[in-house]
Each structure stands twice: as structure tokens, then as C-alpha cells.
Amino acid sequence: MPSTPRPLRKLGFLTIGLFDEADPRRGHETTLEIIELGERLGFDSAWLRHRHLQYGISSPVAVLAAASQRTSRIELGTAVIPLGWENPLRLAEDLATVDVLSGGRLNPGVSVGPPMHFDRVGQALYPDTADAEDFGYGRARRLLDLVRGEPATGFSGTEGFEVFSDRVQPHSPGLGSRLWYGGGSLGSARWAGENGVNFLTSSVVKAEGPDGARDFADIQLALVRAFRAAHQDGDAARVSQGLVVIPTDSATPGQRARYEEFAARRLPRTASPQGPGRLLFAPDLVGTSAELAERLHAHAAFREIDEVAFALPFTFAPEDYVQILTDMATNLGPALGWRPGA
Numbered sequence: 001m002p003s004t005p006r007p008l009r010k011l012g013f014l015t016i017g018l019f020d021e022a023d024p025r026r027g028h029e030t031t032l033e034i035i036e037l038g039e040r041l042g043f044d045s046a047w048l049r050h051r052h053l054q055y056g057i058s059s060p061v062a063v064l065a066a067a068s069q070r071t072s073r074i075e076l077g078t079a080v081i082p083l084g085w086e087n088p089l090r091l092a093e094d095l096a097t098v099d100v101l102s103g104g105r106l107n108p109g110v111s112v113g114p115p116m117h118f119d120r121v122g123q124a125l126y127p128d129t130a131d132a133e134d135f136g137y138g139r140a141r142r143l144l145d146l147v148r149g150e151p152a153t154g155f156s157g158t159e160g161f162e163v164f165s166d167r168v169q170p171h172s173p174g175l176g177s178r179l180w181y182g183g184g185s186l187g188s189a190r191w192a193g194e195n196g197v198n199f200l201t202s203s204v205v206k207a208e209g210p211d212g213a214r215d216f217a218d219i220q221l222a223l224v225r226a227f228r229a230a231h232q233d234g235d236a237a238r239v240s241q242g243l244v245v246i247p248t249d250s251a252t253p254g255q256r257a258r259y260e261e262f263a264a265r266r267l268p269r270t271a272s273p274q275g276p277g278r279l280l281f282a283p284d285l286v287g288t289s290a291e292l293a294e295r296l297h298a299h300a301a302f303r304e305i306d307e308v309a310f311a312l313p314f315t316f317a318p319e320d321y322v323q324i325l326t327d328m329a330t331n332l333g334p335a336l337g338w339r340p341g342a
Contacts, residue, residue: 001202005227005296005297005302005303005304006106006303006305006306006337007306007334007337007338008305008306008307008308008333008337008338009306009307009338010015010043010044010045010146010240010306010307010308010309010338011042011043011044011308011310011328011329011333011336011338012043012044012045012046012047012075012077012240012307012308012310013036013038013045013046013243013309013310013312013325014046014047014048014049014054014079014310014312015044015046015047015048015049015059015307015312015321016030016048016049016051016316017030017031017048017056017057017060017063017314018051018055018314018315019054019055019056019057019158022053024232027055028057028063030318031048031057031063032063032066032067032070032082033318034046034318034321034322034325035067035070035071035076036070036071037322037325038074038325039071039073039074041074041174041325041326041328041329041330041340042329042340042341043074043160043325043328043329044074044075045074045076045077045078045080045107045188045309046067046074046075046076046077046308046321047077047107047109047309048060048063048064048076048077048078048079048081048240049079049080050078050080050081050082052082052085052115052116053121054122056314058179060078060081061078061094061095061098061108062089062092064076064078064098064102064106065097065098065101065102068102068103068105068106069089069097069101069103070172072103073105074105075105075106075107076098076102076105076106076107077106077107077109077180077205077309078107078108078183078199079109079110079180079200079202079242079309080111080180080181081108081109081110081111082110082111082112082113082115082116083110083111083112083135083140083143084112084113084114084118084133084135084139085090085115085125086143088142088143088146089152089168090148091143091205092143092146092147092168093168093169094173095108095169096149096169096172096175097170097174098172098177098201099172100172100180101169101333103175104172104175106172106175106178107178107179107180107198108139108147108175108179108180109179109180109181109182109200110135110143110179110180110181110182111140111181111182111188112135112136112139112140113135114135115135116176118130121176128242130157133318137191139193140181140191141198143179144176144179144195144197144245145166146167147175147176147179148170148175148176149168149171149173149176149299150167150168151166151167151245152166152167152168153166153171156164160190171275177253178198179197179198180197180198180199180240181195181197181198181200182200182201182202183199183200183201183223183310184201184202184204184205184206184223184279185205185206185208185223186206186208186222186223186226188231189201189224189226189227189230190226190227190228192227192231193226193227193228193229193230193231193237194210194230194231196231196232198237198238198239198240198241199223199224199227199237199238199240200222200239200240200242200309201223201239201240201241201242201301202242202243202282202311203242203243203244203281203282204279204280204281204282204310205220205223205279205280205282206219206277206278206279206280207219207221207273207278207280208278212328215300216270216281216283217278217282217299217301217302218281218300219280219298220282220300220301221300221301221304222303223301224239224251224301224304227239227310233272238307239304239305239307240307240308240309241281241301241302241307241308241309242308242309242310242311243284243285243301243308244263244284244285244303244309244310244311244313245284245285245292245296245308245310245311245328245332246259246262246263246284246285246286246287246313246324247287247288247289247292247327247328247331247332248287248288248291248327249288249327249331250285250323250326250327251324251327253324255320255323256286258316258320259286259313260286262284262286262313262316263283263284263285263286266281266283266284267283267284269281270282278300284313288331289327289331289332289335290335292311292332292335293332293335293336294338296323296336297336312324312325
């Protein structure tokens with residue numbers, strides 16, 4: 001472990017974008033306003049989670065297209081798009097289009113695996129091919145190749161009055177270097193490194209092996225090191241950490257009480273691996289920026305990364321997000337060595 005943590009170079013945040021079924025526009029508009037606030041506060045990036053058949057953003061790429069027209073500097077990411085719901089060729093076209101519209105600010109984060117509740121949604125998604133779909137890393141590799149400009153077909157040229165390309169159009173040359181893989185296992189970390197993409201690690205990891213009840217931070221550190229060992233850029237390979245971090249510097253007493261209650265309700269799941277997947281959750285961090293900086297500087301994985309996308313709890317009110325983001329940008333970020341635009 002390094003004797004001192006790396007100064008924080010990039011500060012980002014992650015939101016789920018909830019909405020009321022009776023008024024979905026208001027919820028989506030609130031998400032866009034939060035992204036605009038993030039840019040004004042100097043955040044380097046804003047990330048959207050992905051929810052299907054729920055009351056959260058189901059199409060983050062579309063929402064980020066709107067955000068790209070209301071911002072000019074902040075990077076826009078997805079954390080993450082589950083590729084089991086996507087056709088890689090069509091998704092590559094959408095990603096490239098939004099990247100062009102944003103001026104090269106898109107950071108697509110993806111993951112693989114069968115869609116959640118596939119036994120219930122499989123026939124709706126793939127009525128003819130549900131049993132034949134490949135939900136493994138090959139799906140991510142297809143997307144990566146298409147985004148990087150590899151041929152999608154053997155045909156190109158002019159046919160009548162129409163001109164055809166053999167690769168995805170528009171082609172955005174820098175997009176491939178800004179693709180991220182969200183993973184919580186050693187296999188995912190190694191795959192991301194071997195395939196030259198960036199790595200998103202969140203507040204959930206897989207407790208693998210007989211010593212699966214190890215400390216969360218130690219497991220996450222092992223993922224970071226496995227990723228960089230497999231990546232051509234080594235220690236310079238990009239990793240972003242996405243813990244739930246809630247500063248309370250300017251919070252009202254009522255807000256602080258609700259934040260602490262939220263973290264306390266979720267704390268029991270951090271005691272041991274959960275479910276058949278043996279998932280281990282990180283504790284939510286609540287406190288003043290000084291207290292949070294101390295805890296993060298002691299976090300084994302945080303000490304070896306210099307980018308974060310702190311997750312906003314999905315049950316909070318818009319005014320809570322304003323307070324949390326303001327404290328992050330004005331107090332917590334600087335306490336971690338971050339400077340806007342550095």
C-alpha cells in the first residue's frame with residue numbers, strides 16, 4: 001500500500017434519476033438540473049444509472065443526449081448499461097451519436113450478464129432468440145470493436161444514390177478510449193485490463209474464494225491491482241470508484257438524521273457476503289467532509305485511485321442532492337486533494 005494516497009484528480013457523481021409514474025417528465029427534468037448543477041460546481045463528470053421496467057432512467061443515453069445540449073464541459077457517463085438488454089451494433093450507433101453531440105464528453109460504462117429477472121423478461125426481449133443469446137464478455141467485445149471503428153459488415157460503397165459505410169457512423173475516434181467496464185469480480189477486472197478499457201468499481205464486489213468474508217476495501221484493492229496488472233497502461237490505467245459518500249457540512253439537523261438512518265438501515269448487509277453470488281457491500285459513508293476524508297484516506301482501494309463517481313442515494317429529495325453535491329465540491333473534494341479543472 002502506498003504510504004500516502006493519490007491526490008484526487010477527477011471528482012464525479014452518480015445518480016439513478018427517479019421519477020413519478022404520473023409525471024415522468026418532472027423526474028427526468030430534475031436529473032438534468034442536477035447535471036447542470038454539477039457542471040456549475042466544477043464536477044468533472046456526471047453518471048447515470050440504468051433501470052429497466054422500474055421508475056428510474058431506462059434510457060440514460062437519451063437523457064445524456066439532452067444533457068449534452070445543456071452543458072459544455074462536464075463529462076457524461078453511464079454506470080452501467082447492462083448489455084444483455086442491448087444490441088451492440090445499435091448501441092454503438094447511439095453512443096457515437098451522443099458523443100459527437102457532446103463534443104467528445106461521453107464515457108459509456110457497460111457490463112455483461114443475463115438481464116435481471118431474465119426468466120420473466122426474456123420472451124419480451126428476445127421472443128425468438130432467448131435461448132441462443134450470448135450474454136458473456138463476447139457481447140462487450142462486439143460493442144468495443146464497433147465503437148473503435150472495426151468493420152460491421154463486408155459491404156461499403158455506393159448503391160444507386162446512397163453511400164454505405166462498412167463501420168458504425170458517425171465514427172467518434174476518441175470514444176473507444178472512454179469506454180468503461182463495470183465489474184465486481186477478479187474475472188471482470190482482468191477482462192477490462194486485457195481489453196484495454198477503463199474500469200468502474202462500485203460499492204458492490206464479489207467475495208470470491210474460501211476467504212470470501214475479507215474486508216470490502218481489501219477485495220476492491222485486489223480488483224484494482226488485477227485490472228492494472230492486465231492493462232497495457234499499468235498503474236496509469238484509469239479506475240473510478242463509486243462508493244456512497246454523504247457529506248453533512250451544510251446539512252440541516254433533519255437531513256443529517258435521515259442520512260444517518262439511511263446508512264444504518266443498509267449497514268447489516270455489509271457484515272457478510274449476500275446471496276448465491278456472494279456479493280459484499282461497502283458501508284455508506286456519512287459525516288463531515290473532514291471525517292469522510294479521513295475515512296477515505298484509510299480505505300485501501302481509494303489510496304490507489306485518483307478518480308471517483310460518488311453515488312447519490314436513490315431515495316433522497318432534490319434539495320438533499322443539492323446540499324450533498326455542494327458540500328462535495330466545496331469541502332470534500334478539496335480535502336481529498338481535488339481542484340476544479342485541475
